[in-house]
Every structure is written in C-alpha cells, then in structure tokens.
Amino acid sequence: MTLVEEIISWSDGLNDWQRDALRRLFLQESLTANDIDELIAMVKETYGGGPSAPVRPDLLTQAHVPGAGSGATVQLIEISNFKHVNGFPTSRQPVKFESSGLTVLFGENGAGKSGYARILKNACRARSREDVKPDAFGPTTSGPRVPSAEISVFVDGNSQRVQWTQGGPSNPNLSMISVYDAACARHYVEKEGSPAFLPYGLGQLNRMAAAQKEMQRRITAERDAIVLNARVFEPLKGATAVGAMISTLGPDTVLSALRALGTLTAEDSGRIKDLDQLLQELNPEPKAKSLDRLAERLTLATERSQKAQRFVSDAALAKGKALCEAEQAAKAAYEIAQQQLQGTDRPEQPDTLLLGTGNAIWKALYDAAEKFSAAHAYLDHPFPNTEEGAKCVLCQMELAPDARRRMRRFAEFVAGQAANNAAVAEEALRKALSTIAEANFAPLDSPTMTELQSFDPEMYSDIDAATTAWSARRQWLQDAIKNNDWTSPIPLLPLGDALDARLQAKVQKLRLTATALRQSVNPATRAPLETELRELKARQSLTVLLPQASQFVADSVRRRELDRCYAALNPQGVSTKMTTLAKAHVTSALAAAMNKELAYLEYRRRVHPELTGRTDQGNTFVALRIKDSALDAHLVLSEGEQRALALALFLAEVRSLPHQSAVIFDDPSTSLDHRYRRNMAKSIVALATERQVLVFTHDAVFLTEIDHALRKANQKAYYKSVGWDAAPGNVVDGLTWETMNCKMRLEEIENLAKAIKESSGDYMGEENAKRVAEGYSKLRGTIERAVREEFMNNTVQPFSNVVSVDSFGAVIGHPQEEWDAVMDVYDRACEATEAHDTPAEHQLPIPVPEQLIRDIKTICEQIAKAKTRRSAFESERSKRNAQRKKPFLVG
Template sequence: MMASEPIDDVVAWSNTQVPWRQDCLRRLAIANDLSESDEAELLGMIKHAAGFTLAETPPTADPFTKAHFSGGSHIPIVLKGIANIAGVNRLVANASLDFCPKALTIVYGRNGSGKSGFVRILRTACRTRIESAATLKVLADVYGDGKGALSADIMIDAGAGDVPIAWSPGMAAAPQLGQVAVFDTASAQLYVDGGNKIRYLPFGLALPHRLNGVCLSFKAALEAEQKTAVGTKISLATVTFLTIRETAAQKFNRTVTKATTDAAIAKASAFSEVDDARLTEVTGILSAGSTAAADMTNLVSWVDTLAIECATAETGLSDEALAAAAALKSTAVSAREAAKLAAGALFDDEPLAGVSSESWRKLWRAARDYSVTEAYPERAFPVLPADAAGADCVLCQQPLLPDGAARMQRFQAYMDDTLDTAATTAEQAVVDAISALPAFKQLTAADFAERVEQIRSRDTGLADALTTFQASVIARHAEAKARLVGGAENDMPAMASATEAVKALATKLADEKAELIKASDAEQRLKLESEKAELEDRKILNANAAKLITRRDLMVTDAAYTKALALVATTGITKRANELLDIHLTSAVVSQFDAERERFEIKHLKIGLARKSGQTKAEFEVNPQTTLTKITSQILSEGEQRALALAGFLTEVALTDGSGPIIVDDPVSSLDRERSAKVADRIAEEAGKRQVVVFTHDMVFFNELCRAADEVGIDPVTVVLFSDLDAAGKVDPAGMGWKGLNVAKRISNIKNRFAPMPKLHATSPADYEYAIKGLYGRLRDTYERVVEEVIFCDIVRRGTDVVQTQMLRYVTLPDTLAVRFHEGMSRANTHSHDNPASDTVPVPRPEEFQAHIAELEQLIADFKAAKDLAEAARPQMKPKK
C-alpha cells in the first residue's frame, strides 16, 4: 500500500491512535521477549499500513515493572438488604429484608412464607452457578394480573454508606454484586453434575489469566480490524487466468508478497500494442492450424463462391436491375392491353364474351396442342373442312359447320396478329426474367450464420457487414421477383458493397492456409503455442495490474496484523498459568474440598475434583471417579448430593478472591439431623469470616444454627417471614418464634415484654395481672429450657436425635443450685397457673418479677461457675476436640 493511498479500513490505526497502539504493541513485544529487529519490523509494517513514513521516530518503550502488576482488587461490600420489591411472586408490595452487616443473618419462615421469592431475586442479581435463563426467570404473581413491572432495590455498603442497586429481570449484573455468592437447590445440582468452578483466583495466580484476558481483548480488536481492513479482500484481489499453466505471468502472480515493489509489478505486467498484434497473429495461425486441411480448403472455397455471389448480387439486384425488372413487367402489361383493344373490335359479335382473355388464350393453346399432337398430327391448326374431309372441332368433337369454321379462322388470324405476338413475347420475357433471377446458394444456405461466425473470429466488421448484406440481398431478391410479377414497388435501402472485403478475406485465408502448412510441423507448433500462452497471460496480468498492487498492499496490512496477533497469543501464558495453578492452587483446592467433605462425613464417597483450565479462568470439576456414569447425581442419594454440593460451594467460597457475602437457601434439605448439625457448625464457622445469610424453614436446624453461632461467639440476627391469604414475604415484627429462642434470648424477650409492666400496674391492675401471668408462663418455659441448655449442656435436645455424650463431663448439679432451681420453677408455675378466686396467691408486683428474673440469671451464672469448678477439680481429663 502506497503511503499516499492508505486503505480506508486501516485509517483507524493512524492519527492519534497509532502512537497508543504502537506503545501497547511495544510493551507486548518486550513482554514476549521479541528481538529489536522483530519489534522494528512489526512497528514498521503498522506504520506502512497506516500511511506513515518509516523515518518517524517510534515512541520510547515503557517496560513492564512491578508497579504494572499491582493488586487492584475489588472494594469489599456489605449486603445490607433488599427493599422496595414490586411485582415478584406473591411477595407483599414494597417487601423488604434487612441483613446483619456482620456475621450471621437467619431468615426463618414456613413453607410458602415467601423465602424463595427473595432468594430468586438475589440469585439473578448476584453470583450463582445457574446459567439457564429459564431457571433464573423470576415470575410475577401467577394469581394476579401480572401486568406490573418487576423491580427491587438491593442495598449494599462499599464503605461510603448505603447504596441501592436497582434490579429488574434480565438486567446486566452489577459488578459489586459479583462478590455475593448464592447457594440454593437449583445451583446445588450444578455443583454435583456441573462441577465446582472457581471463577476468581488469588491475584497472583489470577494474573496470567487476566493477562490472557487483556491479550484476548487485543486479539478480538485486532481480528475485528483485520477482518474489516483485509478480510476476504486479498482473495477478491486475486488475478484469475482462464487456464492454469506455467507462464511467466502466472508465476509472478503466485509469488507476489508484501515485499513486491511497484516496479516489479510494472515490469511483469508490461503489454504493448505490438504484443497485442503479435498475439492476434499467433492466435490466427494456431486457430487455422488446428483446422483440418479439408476444412480450410472448404472454407476457402466457400469464401470464393461467396465473393462471386456478392458480385452477382451487387449487379443483378442493384437499383438499376430492379428498375429494369419493373420496366420489363410494365412492357408486357402494356403490350397485352394493346392486344386486348384490338381483339375487342374484332370479336364484339361473338356469342360468348372474353375472347382474347388470358383464360381464353390458354384454352386456344391447349386446343392447338391437342390438335397437332393427337387429333390431327402433322396438320396445321386449325384443321377446317375445306382442308380435310370430315374435320371435326377439337373442342366439341362435332363436325365444323361453316360458321364454326369461319370463327376458327378469325381466332387463328387474331393469334397470328402482330400485337398479340408482341404481347406474348413480352410476357415470355417476364417469365424468363423470373427464372433467370440468381439463386444465391451461399447467402441463403442454412449454415450461413455458422460460416459468418467463422469469419467473425477473423474479422468482426466483415462478419457484421455480411449479415447486413445477406439481409439486403434477400430483401432485394424478393423485391425483384415482386416487381416481375406486377407487385407494388417498394423503396429499397442502399446495398453496401461486400465483394471487395470478401475477396480480401479470401486472400487472407489463402495466406493462413500457407501458414497452416508451416504450423503443421510439431516443433514449430509447440513454440507458437508457448508464445501465445505467454502473451495471453501477460495481457491478463496487464489488465489486472491494479489488483496486484491492491493485493500487495493488503498483504502488507495483513502481515502487520498477523505479527500483532502473534504477540498477543495466549498459548504460552495459558501453559504457564496452568503450571502455577498446579503448583500453588490445585493441591489447595483438593485439600479444601477433602476437608469440607470430611466435615460433612462424605469422605467415603469416591468423589474428587479435576482441574479444567481455560484461557481466562481455572475450573475444578467434580469427578465421580467411576466408569459407570459421569453423572454424579445418578450415583449419590439426595442427601449425599446436597452434602457434596455444599462441600463444593464452601470450597469455592474459601478459595475465592476476597471475602464477599454468601447467601444459603435451605442448606439441609434431604440431610439427616446429624449432618444438619455439622452444616450448622460449618456455616457458623464461615460466618466468623464473612457475612452469611441463611434462609430456612427447618426449626430444628434454626436452633442448631443459633447454637453453633453461640459457640463461636456470634449473636445471629433472626428474621421471621410469614404469609396470609393476601400475600407472602411479610416480616413478623415480634421476631423469632418462642420455640426458636435459646435461654439468653428468652430472658431478653421476657425483659422486653416486661418493660411496660410497671406503668400498666399503675393504670390497670387487672390488665397487669393478665399480662404478668403470661410472662410467668414464659419464665417457666425458660426454666425448662435451662434444663436442656445449661444443666445438661445440650447433651440431649428436644427435636433432635443427637446425643452429645462427650458433654456429660460438664454436667454438675450441686444441691444448693438444685434447690434454687426448684424454688424458681415452682414460683413460675404458681404465678402462671389459674389460681383460686379467693386471692390466696397475690399477684407479684413489678419489682418482684424483676427480682425473679434476676434470680434466674444468677442461677444460670452459678451453674456455669459450678461447671468450671468441677472441670478444674479433674485436671487429668482433657476435652476431646
């Protein structure tokens, strides 16, 4: 491509963009350790393709340094909640949930309470393994009109306060929410069968994949530009030859490269008028030589004959000849009219009209011929009675009477008359002229058009002239005949002469015939054919010289792109990335996965992880390690599948770059109670590292999760959802149901409910009595829960089949504490039961109830102290881990 004629599609590389692209490519060149000459060649090709001169000074290289590889990790977020929900499932209008910004949030609700509606929104907005649009689809209320738009606000805090992220179905995911991982039943199946895929790697190991991402973006941009700038244009600029052969022109065409110069193209495609004349000459010789001698002789004979016919036509059908034909016919007509006038005066008295007419004269001639040949041979016609006895009429074959004989004599006298003889002679001249019209066998032959095409290969002008001449001859021939038979005279276009041109062709053909004799020599013919091929291909190359230049310029541009694409190749980076993964991460992933499986007691399953890496990410997929099937869900029970999915999810979470929030929906579905407790322990442990939100309908699991959280020092925030006939997703302002509260939360709940009691005691003793009676019932329930949780250390819990026998060593029940427990429990029973109307049991005053609560709290503290003393008294025992 000439510097003054840059390809339009490459202009994008020019102007202000080129220095930037050159700088990027120089950096890639340095990163890939290209030699200075390779780098200079690449930049030179880019400049050449963009129309720059190679004399320009390239920008100073900026080698990669450690600063270029700085972290740049994402800003951690806190998931604050979801609000302003509209149109989703049966969720109440403007439904919302608030999440604990730290540690653990437990959202409890029975089936149909609306938990899934919240989770469906979150899994479409956050990170999930589900990629099916149908599975991720969020529906409106199927029992409503479904006309309203679906929307919600997801509240996050990235360090600058609460920020709402608007959500609607199908919207592009917000980058910040990519830190939030969601696990539910649908994604669990993917973890089992689809594999556990770690999408984010620690920065150091993610760098090669990120570099691949940069290279791929460069590659995509370069390939798009290359497609626009080059694409199929090189093939479109290819010179097409009719026959593939080893001529100099075709060899040059095949060897054109980006280095081919304009001078070389001009030299290889040079073709002058002299060359063109020689090509025509050689073509004619070989064309003639390829025709059999007999065919050439036949062609020469035909042309010679055609020349004679042309000459005949030019004289016999000239304007003068046509005028003569018309005059001849006019003379015959005039002579006959004169004879008719004479006959009219002679035969007016005959009995029949029409004597002397053409038909009558035919009848007379027929009678005469019959008489002299058959009736009266060798006798002059007409034979009259005076000439021969018994002479009969040759027409009626009756004896001629005197009147008939006289009439026959008059008729004969008329036929011998000078006027009739002249007319007859003139008419015969017309007949003879018609018969004498030339036939023009060649000009009217069926193969005339084919013959003309043979001439056309030698002389196009003559072929066209002959075609016109033929049409003129046919028209004039018809006109001549028409004039001779008495037709109307038509004006005829002038007839151009073709005789001399045909004679010249005949001479030329004679010369070709002589050349044919020369070309019959095999060696001489090969030389002529070779010369003809060279001339033909060079003529084609000359006509397509502009294509050669265009193709060369496109090759220059394409080479620049190819060089640039080689610099952004990802094969080496991917290989190195996989090596680093195997060294630094694969063992960590497998170890983490094994640890998670061991926590859930599924280590016995022959399930492992196998690394599967791509260009921009590393994946660790579940490997069932069996030849029976590759579908893990067909091997494992539902409980084992759920445990395996949780292990995969938590492995990913543990090794994910950053510590983003996680959302877990129904984690213990299909799990037995023992594994449910282990899941609760694991989630509580994870809540110590990151924000965790759990949705569950399982009250026992809820209690297990609260217990596990308490053991690791976390006070979980609980939210209770419920539904009614109108809608779902309603938040119970009272919080968690009483059965789900542990001792501490029950005491807290009682204290909160007691807060208005002193005021109520002063304003309405009856209402106070009713309310305080209920609080004593709650206090009694709390004493009962103290038995499970405090005295017997949750060794056996209602609603579970787990017995923690190792906790027996912490059980102690000193007599004093047993008495105090009995007294407190009795008091709670007394004031919560229906007492006699005689008022023998007075209603405790507010300060008394406060004292009773304080006594319970102190009792719990003393029980814990007693346990510590008992444990200290047996130092030889070590707790099992």
C-alpha cells in the first residue's frame, strides 16, 4: 500500500470534519481563513453544542488524492473534443501522443500550450493545478461555459476513452499519471526558506496538524473572551438554599431550579415584611449590622474627602496662583532674553536677525555648530571663537566685527537660563492643573448617597454642600489661570469643620450605636423565624441578580463546550500517525534513491539528504546536512538548488511506484540554473526509457538540452509545436524552424524543393523562383547550424558558456575538398538569399529546383562523412579510455 493510499484508509476512522480538512489540503496549497471558519463550525456542531454547520463535511476519498488511483499502468494516447477550453475552437483537431518514449510539446507563451497542460493536470489530479478557463472573449449570455474534453488512454494495454469535465469526478485511471511543475515542488518544501523535504502525503498531515493548532488557538481566544465573574454573587452565599446553589453555580446548574428560587410570590413578599417587623422588635442585630455597613462606607468616604480637600484648600489655591505667576515671570524673562538676542532692546544699534532666531530649530543649529567647532575647527578654543581672524564654522568666512559681536550675543543667549526656566515653569503649572482636573470629588457612590438621604438627611446635605464647593473652587482656579484674572472672589467652603472631620465623627457615632444595640439583645429562641426570614431574603436578593446568574450558567456551559472542542482539536493523533507513516515510508531506500537522482543531476557533492529522525511537534522530515559546514542548509542553498532537491525526491518517488504510468513535466526548468537544466534534461531522457514521458515547454534553451541529451543517449523523441492559426492551441507534428536540428531542416527543405519541382514544369515562374530563394535562405541557415552541430561536433553551443574540448577531436582531419563542396553550396545559398540581393544589371539567376535538390544532397553527404569521422573518433577515444583503466604491467 502506497503512502497516500494508507492515509486514505486511515482517514476512514477520523471525524467527518477531519476528513473534510484533509480533502481540502490535498486539493489546495493550504487552508484559507474561510476554510478554518467552516471547519470550526463543523467541530462546534459535533462537540460544542453549536448549530448545524452551514457547509456539510465533504469526506476525503480516493478521487481527491493525486496518485491514489486504480493501480494500473496508464499511457496517454489522445486529447480531443475540446469545449470551452481557453480560446480553442470546438473544431480543434485532436492532439495525439506516442504511447512510449519522450513526447515534447513546444510552444511560445500565449500559444495555447498551457490549455492542454491544465486539462491534463486537472484530469490527472496533479498536486498543484489551476482551473481551465473558458474563452475570455467568448459570449457570456449563453449559459454556463464548463470546460470539457475527451482523453484516450491505454490502461494496462487496453484502449479506453475518458470524458473529463471541469469540476466533475476524477477517473481513477488518470490519477495514476504523475505530474511535475515548479508549483509541484512547493509540496515538498514544507517550511519556507528551510530545506526540509517530505514525501507527498506527509506534508498534508503536517499542514493538518498545524491547522488543528490554529483552530485550537481560535477556540482558546473565543473561550477566554467569556469572563466568568462569580464575585458578584458573594452576597448570596451562606447557609440557605440560595447560598448552596450559588456556591456550585456553573455548567451543571439546573436553570429551572435556579429560576424557581429567584421568583417570589406576593405571599412571599408579605411574609418577609411580617417577619422583618417581628424580629426587629425582638432582635436588634440586623439594625446593628446595617449601621456597621454604613460606617464602613463612610470610613472610605472619609479617606476620599481628605484627598479631595487638599486640592481646593486655600493653600492649594495660593500655590496654583504662585505657579501661574512663576510661569508668567519666567516667560517675561525669556522675552527679555529674546529681545536682547534680537537687539530690540537697543534701538540706537539695530541688528535685524532672521525670523525664528532663538527658537528650538535655531538652537539645534547652534548646538551642531558648537560640536563641529569643538571637535574639528577650533579644538582648543571655546565656542564661539570671536578672536581676530576667526571664521564662521558654517560659511567659513572670516567674522567681521559686527558678526563677532553677534556671535557673542548668541553665546550669552544660549548660556542664559531664561528658556529653560520658562519651560520648567510651564511644565509645573501644566502638571498642577492636570492633577486638580483629575481629582475625584465624589466621596460616595450614587446608591449610597440615595440611601444616606433617607437615613441621615443632615449628613447628606453636608456632603452635597462640600462637594459643590470643591467643584466651584476648582473651576475658579482653572478660570483664573486661563484668563490671568485673580480679582473674582474665591468660592467659600462650608462653615464649620471640614467634611472629613464630620464624616469621621459620624462613623464613631454609628459604631457606638451598633454596639449599644447588640448589648441590648434578649437571648430568646427565635431560630425557626430567623431561618425562614433568611431563606426568603436570600431568594429576594437572588431576584435582583437572577439575570446575571442565568447568564453565568449559560457562559459556563459555553466554556465547557469550547473546552471539549479544544480537546477534540488536539493534533496528537495526527502527529502519532505521521510518525508511524514516516517510519514505514520515509526509508533509507527513499533517501538512497533521492541521492541517486541528485547525483544524476550533478548536485553539489557535499550536500547529502539523510534521515536524521528529526521530529518537530510530531512532524518527521528528511533533513539536509552539509558536510564540513557549520551553517544551516537553508543559509547555503539557493532556491534553484532547493527545487533540484524537490525534483530528485519526485523522481525517486516515481521510480518507486509499482506501475509504469506516464509522467508529465510542465515547464520543469523554471528557476533552475543552466547546470541543473542540462542534467534535468538528461534525467527526463533517462526516465523516458522506462515509461511514457510528456514535456510541455516554452524554453528553447531547455529544448536544446533535451535534444543534446537524446543525441548522447542515442534516443529519439516525438516533437510537436503549439501555435496559432486563427486561434491558439494549433498543434502540428515536428518543431518550429527555429528549434529543428539539421536533419529535420534538410528534410523540410528537400520536401519544399520537390514540391517546387513538381509545380514548375518547363519554366519556373516568379512565384516558384521566390520559393526557391526561400529554400536557399533556409539552406544557408542550416549549413551554418551544421557547421556548429555536425562539422564542429557541438564543440561550442549557443546559450552556453561550455566549450567541449573533448568533442573537438572529431573536427580534426576535415579534408579541404569536402569543405570546398560545402562552401560551393553555401555561396550559392548566399547569392540566392534575398538578404544578399544585387543591382538589377548584375542580377544572378535563381537556381532551378533540381539544383536545390542536388545541393541538399551534397550537404547531406558531407554531414554523413563528418558523422563517419566522428564515429571513428568516438571508437578510438573509447579504446584510449579503456587502456587508461588497465593496471601497469610489470615485466
């Protein structure tokens, strides 16, 4: 059983929301915020007593997972019957593929190549895929335009046609086809910037564990936002039925019983009144307790009054006035200093200074000049240097007498304390005003004042009069400072003792009264009446707090439900399964296969992936180690190198599959440098000897590398070109002229020449003459390419800084007569090329088609001779290399 198949089987035992989360992670890169919201709603429905989730769980199945297919060997044969695919017309011809070996589809950007690639990515459930788009310029009023196509395949050698529709169910046979592109590489790079690689499937479990942690974080935030404050119910506790229920108030409290206790009938209220009156006559304790409680509150009011009185006493008001006057005096001194600086105090010696001189910005400029003078210009002289011949440190001109006088005045101004004194005085006044404005002038809260108004009207009046006077005196001080007017009369404080003294006297009186009441208790047995009254009064108090108590119970239930959700989101089960899967599938064999692929890519030899057994919160990785380096791998490896590692792991996985299904590469060389591009081509060519391989590319350089690898391996490929006719997506066999090799070009030119010959008759008309000229123009370019590829044995190549010294041996020995034959044809091609046109009086005739055919034959013969020499050279080189490997012979 493969890794992904084991994950699918294991997921059958998971909760529905987990199976839905896994499905999403196999279909997309990561979970979005909306995904998290929908999954949390499912969890709350299951564990948190929440409503039905708006989105029902869509359970993970085999159809959602790339590579989890039928297990058969599948080859692609054809794609046809395109509907609403990009800008493809419905009449677009089928695209056929060879069932084995390498098929390359080459097309420039915008040619329609991506349309075919996206069909296959979606149909084959690639790990990273985008929806196929309908024609962006097509009609929008004809109903839904759902992309679709038919795909023909061989399944274990049997022909089968599959209908693919965007968004429809996937065919399990097509899922056996593996797809790789640059986006696919991201599925192997588990952490951004950190080269930790995972086989496909473990990464999804990693992200699922991370998603569960994120959902736990969200649940925790929601739970912590529910504040349970039981202190408000403290007065209800005691030896009563209400007290017993309040002491255990929580999620298990029965709300109906709580509401029954908190509901009093008219009969209950009357009974409280009767019992209260009866027991007050016989027991003074309640009255004494009431006096004690009031005394405690008035004690607090005494402390608050003492603090408030300090801010509005006569001494405090006088201090406020003194601060104001000090601030004004400091300002006046500062203004005089400013006048002295500006010279306005000497009308007979006017000295006009720039606007702003003396302000903070000017002061900063002065300080900078002083630092420069002390550090560089005049190291041993105090600033400013006003001696004869001294220069200004800014303009560096010699100071005139009036300038020296001005500089001395500047120094006197800066050295003075007027500015600093003004700032200090202003800050002191501001802080005093702020403290007075924030003072609390309410010694008692409103409920206590209301109670006091009925219990002790005289004390109520004393407090009200005092607080009114405090506020008036504070307002007087604020107005006097604001308007600088101290002439208005100061509001008077109430006559007699200050409020704190009156409150303290009242407290002492209340405590003495309470003591006297207790001393007069008649110790008769009234326990049944007291118990009944206590129970009724507790229920009466509960009626006031019943809404809060009911909400407390509801909040407690909600917190417990969220705790259950939090526990259900524990990722430990996922982490444990990951560890088990990693032991079974992240094996030394996989690491060895990955190293083998890396070696084939000629990756950095000092970088080796190995199984270190590293576990990060349950996540097992194939970690990288760099020999003899103290730095982490991600600090050494480029993005392209990390992508090379991802490709190596992909190839290792493909070769470990128990079937030989096709592999598709879509622009695989993205973000890789030329060395990996070349060796990637070699790896793809090697893979094509084992199974069907399709390559979609727009990279002409990569195409050249594939051709080079094919030639080295003595293999062939099937080329197709994607381009435009009246619309994108037109596929033709072979390559475009620019990407053909010499052999392909010569075959095309020969076919052109034969066609011209057949249509010419006895006289070659102007149109055919132009076609012959076109043929010679192509022949000229082909000869130039043949010089590089055939005669020079690819010693140098375009788009490459590599010079193959080893290949140059086949160039040696090229006979002069053979080269003369090539030059004869080349000269004729130059003469026939429009780019080498001549004046009309010297116009040379265009060669006839038969001559073009003969010239093509000549070039083919010369290329064949070059190949013969190359074969002989390769044979001699092989013998020489074999001889080098023999040990020395001892006589």
